Amino acid sequence: MNISDATFEPGPGWTLLENEIHLWRVFLDKLAVAEKRWRALLSQDEITRADRFHFASDRQNFTATRALLRILLGAYIAYDPKELTFLYGEREKPSLAPSLGGGQVEFNVSHSGARALIAIARGRAVGVDIEQVRDNLDHQALAKRFFSPTEQRALSALDPSEQCIGFFRCWTRKEAYIKAHGSGLALPLNAFDVSISSGEKNVLLATRPDASQAALWSICAVDAGAGYEAALCAKGKDWVLKT
Numbered sequence: 001m002n003i004s005d006a007t008f009e010p011g012p013g014w015t016l017l018e019n020e021i022h023l024w025r026v027f028l029d030k031l032a033v034a035e036k037r038w039r040a041l042l043s044q045d046e047i048t049r050a051d052r053f054h055f056a057s058d059r060q061n062f063t064a065t066r067a068l069l070r071i072l073l074g075a076y077i078a079y080d081p082k083e084l085t086f087l088y089g090e091r092e093k094p095s096l097a098p099s100l101g102g103g104q105v106e107f108n109v110s111h112s113g114a115r116a117l118i119a120i121a122r123g124r125a126v127g128v129d130i131e132q133v134r135d136n137l138d139h140q141a142l143a144k145r146f147f148s149p150t151e152q153r154a155l156s157a158l159d160p161s162e163q164c165i166g167f168f169r170c171w172t173r174k175e176a177y178i179k180a181h182g183s184g185l186a187l188p189l190n191a192f193d194v195s196i197s198s199g200e201k202n203v204l205l206a207t208r209p210d211a212s213q214a215a216l217w218s219i220c221a222v223d224a225g226a227g228y229e230a231a232l233c234a235k236g237k238d239w240v241l242k243t
Helices: 032-039 044-051 056-077 139-146 149-157 160-181 211-216
Strands: 020-027 086-088 094-096 105-112 115-122 126-132 192-194 204-207 217-221 228-235 240-242
Touching: 020 056, 020 228, 032 056, 044 056, 056 105, 056 115, 094 105, 105 160, 115 126, 115 228, 126 160, 139 149, 139 160, 149 160, 149 192, 160 192, 160 217, 160 228, 204 211, 204 217, 211 217
Parallel strands: 020 240, 105 126
Antiparallel strands: 020 115, 086 094, 105 115, 126 228, 192 204, 217 228
């Protein structure tokens, strides 16, 4: 499901089943023109956060992403988007206030470059991450610092021409798990292993020190378009991804 039109409005009769996760792809470069519209939907604290950005493009991307999150959630729970109230947990992860169904409707947001992803689920924790692929980073040094030994070996085994993409593939999968898990900095990136290969249904390989955690979560790659890598993680294995 894509949002690439600044006139976007939710359709009638939206439903979100308990075994579904809805993933919305947002094309931010198409939406900047409607900044005034998006800004009108934000709370004062969100406007304050938006105005802290130094570059106009960053302010516009944040504004559009938060406004569209409000529009989507409002449609799913039949509530005025402007009146939604969020609570913030570890790493500033937002959730709906309990009075609005917090814990019943779960969501997560990520944006990078000119893309954003919004994942929405019912009754299950969810995390999503997107990264614009960049070759100006020291991928090997970052992998040694944050990836597990298993992941480092898998990355080194790739052809050198594939290692940049392999790094971002691994990174997004790990970030999606961290965000869904909700433990923030208490869960080190090297405390679990993900596969960096493509085409696997569930790329979570192992968790430490509690190996049983791996059976409680699923991580999958998602298509975010050329030049981007992305992944989604959710509690359980009985869900269907709608994109």
